[in-house]
Every structure is written in C-alpha cells, then in structure tokens.
Amino acid sequence: MAREKINKRAVDALTWRPPGPPQQFLWDTVLRGFGVYVLASGQKTYVAQFRREGRSQRVKIGPHGPFTPEKARAQAARILGRVAHGEDPAAERRERRAARTVNAVADEFLADHVDELRKPRTAAEYRRIVDLHIRPALGRSLIREVKRADLASLRADLRETPIMANRVLAVFGSLWSYSARVGDVEADANPVRGIERYREQGRERFLTTVELARLGVALEEGEALGLPYAIDETRPTAKHAPKSENRRVKLDAFAVAAIRLLLLTGARLREILGAKWEQVDFERGILFLPDSKTGRKPIYLSAAAQAVLASLPRVEGNPHIIAGVKEGAPRADLAKPWAAVKRAAKLEGVRLHDLRHSFASFGAGASLGLPIVGKLLGHSQAATTQRYAHLDSDPLRRAVDAIGATIAAAMDGSKGLP
Structure with a gap:
C-alpha cells in the first residue's frame, strides 16, 4: 500500500501498474484517511476513508484537476471531522444518491x-x-x-x-x-431479473463453394475492369450518364485485399482494417494484434493470405496494411465496395461478418475440431464456437458409413446360411 504526502508532484507521478486491481491507491501521510486512486485510463480521484461501527467506508471527493490536492485534503478533513463527531457522511450521501434519476x-x-x-x-x-x-x-x-x-x-x-x-x-x-x-x-x-428475454434467431450465413466462386470472379473483375453500377433512368440527369456498357466502377487494391483477408483469416472487420505492417511476422505466418475484442490475439496467415499481403504496396508514411485516403490512417470501412461486390456476385443478404462465419464453417466441415476453429477465430469461450458444431458432419458420416457397411455385410453373409 503506497503512502506519501499527497501533493501535485506525487499525484502527477501516480500511474496504474499492471497487473493489479482496477483502482490503485496512494494514501496521504499527513491526513490519515485521505487518499487518491488511479484507474488504468489514467483518471485520478480523491477519496476519504474511515471506519464507522466496525466497517470501513469510503466517500468519493472528486476528480484530480477540478480538485487540487490541497482542496481535496481540506474536504477530506471536513468529512473525517464529521465522522469524529458521530455523523455518517456515507449514509447521507446514499440518501442523496437514492433520490437520483x-x-x-x-x-x-x-x-x-x-x-x-x-x-x-x-x-x-x-x-x-x-x-x-x-x-x-x-x-x-x-x-x-x-x-x-x-x-x-x-x-x-x-x-x-x-x-x-x-x-x-x-x-x-x-x-x-x-x-x-x-x-x-x-x-x-435489480428489476431486470426475472424478465424473460426474446428468443434470438441465429444470423449466421455461410457461403457455399458456388457462392465463393462468384465472389472470387466479382473481386477479380472489380479490380481489373470495374463492377457495373445502375442509375435511376427516370432522373433528368440520366441522359448525361455513360452508356450502360460503360457504367463500371473499379475497386481499389486495398478494398479487394481487405475482403480477401476477411475470408481467408476469419478475422473481424476492425482487426483487418486496423492491422499494421509492423505486426506481421512473415517468417512464422502470423499477424500479432496487441488488442482486439478479446484482448491480445494472433491471426494465423495461410499461404493464400500471405500472398494477398505480398501483393499489396506499402504506402509511405502509413503504417496500416489497408491504407486509407487520409494520411497515416487506415481505410474507414468497406461499405461501398462490399455493396458493389455483393451485388455483382449475387450474394443477397450476405454481410461482411458472414465471411468470418464462412471461414469457420469450412474449418468445422473439414473436421479440424471446434477447439482449433475457436483458436483461429480468437474466441475466448468454447461456447461461442459451439454454433458451428452441426457443420462438423464428417465424423458422423464416417460413423454411419461404418455401421451401414457392417450391417450390410452381415445381411449379405446371411444368404449363405441354411
């Protein structure tokens, strides 16, 4: 437990050190019960702590900044003085808080x-x-x-x-x-307890091999020739538009690469868009993310995914793999290119996140095992991967074939019996 005279120098030097509790305290050596804690975010808050009727209680004074150490110590002294005279500041505070909206x-x-x-x-x-x-x-x-x-x-x-x-x-x-x-x-x-939740229908959509082929054609066509787009022929300006055979919009290499990487890695959209070249270990074929939805995460890169990375140029001054228009920034989203690709490949109702589901479905269907699929996806809980269990049909197929063959052999053998 850190103790030091709380002054501006001490509070400015106070930092949250991992691993540790969410609140890390510094207690004053001048006024017993006066302290300040820091969060991982760097926010610092002054408190007064005391014992009343055998129980330790703590009252928040306010954040560092609006409160200086001197002002916070004076407030703590008033609170602790009231406690010494038998008052209960914590109870009064609870009563005030109970009247909050x-x-x-x-x-x-x-x-x-x-x-x-x-x-x-x-x-x-x-x-x-x-x-x-x-x-x-x-x-x-x-x-x-x-x-x-x-x-x-x-x-x-x-x-x-x-x-x-x-x-x-x-x-x-x-x-x-x-x-x-x-x-x-x-x-x-808690009034939420006991209220039944609505049943949620699964939204997983898996691409078939035929759909994957159409997606591949659309990506190649979009990058090389451009994808066709439609216009409202009823608008007055429609007569000035290009002829239908010339209405094409080309996809930039970064957008195409991002879509391919989503499908080839099973990564989440923000993981790919936010990835940086410095995080790629080409020798081991791994993209190391320092942070993700589930914390630190390695994304394993297949030969196909590494080929996509190798095809991309590096933009000077931009550390991101999927470089955006703004200097030094990643691409913001894939909404427009994905809409064009989806339309050209006839993938009605398919979301970008369904590429992740498709990656998982092929892994489960190949009987790689749900724990392996879960690790590739970066799932923190096995139950999250369980949604793909019904796709792992190969073991069942082998089992039913073996049982069927045994029964058929026994039945065929019965023909020679007296």
Missing part, C-alpha cells in the same frame, strides 16, 4: 464505468442504447423506483426488434449493478 445515474455510469472499462466501439453502443431507449422511457424516474413492470413494458415496446430489446435489458442491468456499487440501490433488487 436514471438520467443522472446514466451520466455517471457512462463516464466513470463504460468509457473507462469498455472498448470504444462497445462504449459507443452502450451510449446509443441509453440515449435512444433508456432515457426516453425511464430517464426522469428515480433509479430506486424503477420496477420490473417498467422494464417489461419497455421490452414489449421493442418487440419488433427482439435483439435490441434484449440488449436494452442487458445494458439497464449493468447500469443497475453500477448504481448498486456506488450506493444508490440494492444489488439484489
């Missing part, structure tokens, strides 16, 4: 919890769900007064989008758990 708790939840502990894209999705669904329905309600019936009603309102309805319940459950940790409500009273 869902909006107020959500503001703190998003800033102090989600933005600090979730990856940026996940945090953005949390914020979208809170702003679009939770605030309009429950924002003005006191957090302590939200009932299961309120959430059941919100779930019913979203019945046309069952997946979103389930996500809303999950986010509110997380918000309530946070609220319980900071003393607003009781964890056991």
Whole structure:
C-alpha cells in the first residue's frame, strides 16, 4: 500500500501498474484517511476513508484537476471531522444518491464505468442504447423506483426488434449493478431479473463453394475492369450518364485485399482494417494484434493470405496494411465496395461478418475440431464456437458409413446360411 504526502508532484507521478486491481491507491501521510486512486485510463480521484461501527467506508471527493490536492485534503478533513463527531457522511450521501434519476445515474455510469472499462466501439453502443431507449422511457424516474413492470413494458415496446430489446435489458442491468456499487440501490433488487428475454434467431450465413466462386470472379473483375453500377433512368440527369456498357466502377487494391483477408483469416472487420505492417511476422505466418475484442490475439496467415499481403504496396508514411485516403490512417470501412461486390456476385443478404462465419464453417466441415476453429477465430469461450458444431458432419458420416457397411455385410453373409 503506497503512502506519501499527497501533493501535485506525487499525484502527477501516480500511474496504474499492471497487473493489479482496477483502482490503485496512494494514501496521504499527513491526513490519515485521505487518499487518491488511479484507474488504468489514467483518471485520478480523491477519496476519504474511515471506519464507522466496525466497517470501513469510503466517500468519493472528486476528480484530480477540478480538485487540487490541497482542496481535496481540506474536504477530506471536513468529512473525517464529521465522522469524529458521530455523523455518517456515507449514509447521507446514499440518501442523496437514492433520490437520483436514471438520467443522472446514466451520466455517471457512462463516464466513470463504460468509457473507462469498455472498448470504444462497445462504449459507443452502450451510449446509443441509453440515449435512444433508456432515457426516453425511464430517464426522469428515480433509479430506486424503477420496477420490473417498467422494464417489461419497455421490452414489449421493442418487440419488433427482439435483439435490441434484449440488449436494452442487458445494458439497464449493468447500469443497475453500477448504481448498486456506488450506493444508490440494492444489488439484489435489480428489476431486470426475472424478465424473460426474446428468443434470438441465429444470423449466421455461410457461403457455399458456388457462392465463393462468384465472389472470387466479382473481386477479380472489380479490380481489373470495374463492377457495373445502375442509375435511376427516370432522373433528368440520366441522359448525361455513360452508356450502360460503360457504367463500371473499379475497386481499389486495398478494398479487394481487405475482403480477401476477411475470408481467408476469419478475422473481424476492425482487426483487418486496423492491422499494421509492423505486426506481421512473415517468417512464422502470423499477424500479432496487441488488442482486439478479446484482448491480445494472433491471426494465423495461410499461404493464400500471405500472398494477398505480398501483393499489396506499402504506402509511405502509413503504417496500416489497408491504407486509407487520409494520411497515416487506415481505410474507414468497406461499405461501398462490399455493396458493389455483393451485388455483382449475387450474394443477397450476405454481410461482411458472414465471411468470418464462412471461414469457420469450412474449418468445422473439414473436421479440424471446434477447439482449433475457436483458436483461429480468437474466441475466448468454447461456447461461442459451439454454433458451428452441426457443420462438423464428417465424423458422423464416417460413423454411419461404418455401421451401414457392417450391417450390410452381415445381411449379405446371411444368404449363405441354411
């Protein structure tokens, strides 16, 4: 437990060191019970800690910046002085917090919890769900007064989008758990509990060998000649458009390579778009990602994937494999090129993420084993890979063939019996 006089120099030098707890503390040697903690994000917060009725309690004073060490120490002294006179600042704080609205708790939840502990894209999705669904329905309600019936009603309102309805319940459950940790409500009273989730239909789509062939043709044609595009013939400007046989748009090499790599590696879109040349080990055939949805992750590169990388030029000043238009930045997305490729290859309803599913389906279908497929995909839980179990049909085929052959042989042998 680190102890030092808390001043600006000490607080500026305070850093979070892995591995360790989410909050790492520095306690003051001048005022007992006064401290400051740092998060992995670098955010620092002053606290006052004391014992009352045999229990250790902690009251948050405020963040470093708005609070200087001197101002925070003075506030801590007032809090600890009230405790010495028999008052309970923590209980008073809980009473004030219990009167907070869902909006107020959500503001703190998003800033102090989600933005600090979730990856940026996940945090953005949390914020979208809170702003679009939770605030309009429950924002003005006191957090302590939200009932299961309120959430059941919100779930019913979203019945046309069952997946979103389930996500809303999950986010509110997380918000309530946070609220319980900071003393607003009781964890056991979480109103999300007991509300049945909508059944979610699987959205996996696997490309067949015929579809893969069409995809390959579309990619080659798009890069070499361009893919055809349509125009609205009813518009006044349509007469100035090129003739139908000349309406083609070429795909840039980086977009084509990204689509090929998605299919050949089973990687996620952002993993490929964000990958850098320095992360590629050509000798071992591995792309080492320092961070991904599931943490550090190696992406294994087949000979075909390495050939795609070898065909790409390196853009001076841009470290990314899939270079974007902006200097030094990766390509932002593949929405337009994928729409054109999908249309040309007649892959109606196929999403970019389905290329990942297709990679997994071929691995499972080849009886490589679900643990191996899961490792290639970077799944952190075996249950995630289990969705592909039904594709692993070769062992069953071999088994049924063996059983059938044995039965047939026995039946054929019976012809010679008396």
